[in-house]
Amino acid sequence: MAPNTRIILICSGKGGVGKTTLTANLGIALARQGVRTVVLDADFGLRNLDLLLGLENRIVYTAQEVLEESCRLDQALVKHKQEPNLSLLPAGNPRMLEWLKPDDMQRIVGMLAKQFDYVLIDCPAGVEDGFKNAVSATKEAIIITTPEVSAVRDADRVIGLLNTNGIKPVQLVLNRVRPKMIESQEMLSVDDVTDILALPLLGLVLEDEQVIISTNRGEPLTLKDNISPAARCYANIAKRLQGENIPLIDPAKAGRGLRDKFMRLMQTKIF
Amino acid sequence: MSFSPNSSKSQKITLPTSRETEWGKSLSGLINALEPGPTELDCFDWRLGCRELKKLISILENSGLKLTRVSGNIPETMVSAAALGHPTNLLLTTNEKNKPTPSQTISKEENSQKLLFHNGTLRSGDHLSAAGDVLLFGDVNPGAKISAGGDVMIWGRLRGIAHAGQNGDLKAKIVALELRPLQLRIGNVVARGPEGQPEQGLAEEAKILSGRIVIEPANTKIPKA
Ligand SMILES: Nc1ncnc2c1ncn2[C@@H]1O[C@H](COP(=O)(O)OP(=O)(O)O)[C@@H](O)[C@H]1O
Ligand SMILES: [Mg+2]
Numbered sequence: 001m002a003p004n005t006r007i008i009l010i011c012s013g014k015g016g017v018g019k020t021t022l023t024a025n026l027g028i029a030l031a032r033q034g035v036r037t038v039v040l041d042a043d044f045g046l047r048n049l050d051l052l053l054g055l056e057n058r059i060v061y062t063a064q065e066v067l068e069e070s071c072r073l074d075q076a077l078v079k080h081k082q083e084p085n086l087s088l089l090p091a092g093n094p095r096m097l098e099w100l101k102p103d104d105m106q107r108i109v110g111m112l113a114k115q116f117d118y119v120l121i122d123c124p125a126g127v128e129d130g131f132k133n134a135v136s137a138t139k140e141a142i143i144i145t146t147p148e149v150s151a152v153r154d155a156d157r158v159i160g161l162l163n164t165n166g167i168k169p170v171q172l173v174l175n176r177v178r179p180k181m182i183e184s185q186e187m188l189s190v191d192d193v194t195d196i197l198a199l200p201l202l203g204l205v206l207e208d209e210q211v212i213i214s215t216n217r218g219e220p221l222t223l224k225d226n227i228s229p230a231a232r233c234y235a236n237i238a239k240r241l242q243g244e245n246i247p248l249i250d251p252a253k254a255g256r257g258l259r260d261k262f263m264r265l266m267q268t269k270i271f
Numbered sequence: 272m273s274f275s276p277n278s279s280k281s282q283k284i285t286l287p288t289s290r291e292t293e294w295g296k297s298l299s300g301l302i303n304a305l306e307p308g309p310t311e312l313d314c315f316d317w318r319l320g321c322r323e324l325k326k327l328i329s330i331l332e333n334s335g336l337k338l339t340r341v342s343g344n345i346p347e348t349m350v351s352a353a354a355l356g357h358p359t360n361l362l363l364t365t366n367e368k369n370k371p372t373p374s375q376t377i378s379k380e381e382n383s384q385k386l387l388f389h390n391g392t393l394r395s396g397d398h399l400s401a402a403g404d405v406l407l408f409g410d411v412n413p414g415a416k417i418s419a420g421g422d423v424m425i426w427g428r429l430r431g432i433a434h435a436g437q438n439g440d441l442k443a444k445i446v447a448l449e450l451r452p453l454q455l456r457i458g459n460v461v462a463r464g465p466e467g468q469p470e471q472g473l474a475e476e477a478k479i480l481s482g483r484i485v486i487e488p489a490n491t492k493i494p495k496a
Contacts, residue, residue: 153414160394
């Protein structure tokens, strides 16, 4: 039993803001730091964490069979080939939504906490049952949002719900940040967002087309010593979670320095 | 009993239940039992105005106690404390709960208390509703709503929706440290919030003047001590 297991819910309220991408990249990044990490797909309705991790074709059992006791937990866990410190517990079929209860979620997470240092839960969008089940089993949370008014509004609502459920700490990741748009005031700035949400900022993730490329390949960016902007952001978030003091990037400077320009040049040649 | 001066736990002074005795008498005994240093003041069910509270606090501070926080279960006392610039903590008695659960409307119809006091920011989807006046220590975020039969007072930023005088009282007003609401309502009069940035550091109030909601610098009359 690892009583110090960190059970972290990754949630957003709004869909499509980058929960699953963050869960996959953070999972790999933590595993690469040598901590035993498991990612749990709690988005039963729209599961795709397996896809992002490139593990879709290796799934035999899911959380559903574990709960029904028709298999053991270790049979359902899918170990990542390149990064054996990372395992995935896949979501069962979407009908699980109909019968899953907070108790079930707590049971699953309780089992995982015995074997792992980090349990990352990819939360479904919305604030309905799927979200409530996930919240009931978690200790802390990462809220992810994009700098858009609607996403921030939904995040705010979710933070309120997390607070009433006593989830602590709740930290913020701001995704798809575009320095140029912030500069031209076409996008909410980092301050605009933290001003409303009033949460500690765990990190920024820059808008980066490499994210989309890596998603399609099923190879999270953090798997390699990737130099793409978003990869660095994810790696930094993992380090901060581990307590390292990594300064935040300044979006006003990101991607504009000589070094960044050079990096971009290199990348365009590679891909 | 010993208090280490560096211990992170600060001590607490609790005013006695009985208010028959004069302060001076009971207070000196209470103070003598404490070490100089950080102290929380629990006013219990004492209803104290700014003047009384200030007097009390100055007695405590003159005896070397450093006030970290004022707590108690009478909202008016907490308002006085906040007005004097002290962190406050409203303690709830078991049969009343002032904290709203998000997405649930909290009404306090049966409550005889005229002022509902709430500590904490209202986030998107929250709705705080009071039968009488309401005083909020925190922000009202976009998507959140605060409403009251009487005045709405916000010790923070109003960026959501506020409705004062929800039973039709046109004399009700809305006061906030920063008044940038999406929408304001007083009685049955509705106004969209102003555009542009407010003047920094100036509390504002909204009220009805000849049938329309107007916003002007708040009449911040803090009772003189
Ligand atoms: N930093 C980023 N830069 C570019 N695209 C991103 C970034 N983060 C996420 N995306 C894209 O946004 C889409 C939604 O992401 P996903 O993680 O599936 O969201 P969610 O799980 O919250 O629904 C995906 O197509 C993903 O590739
Ligand atoms: Mg997802």
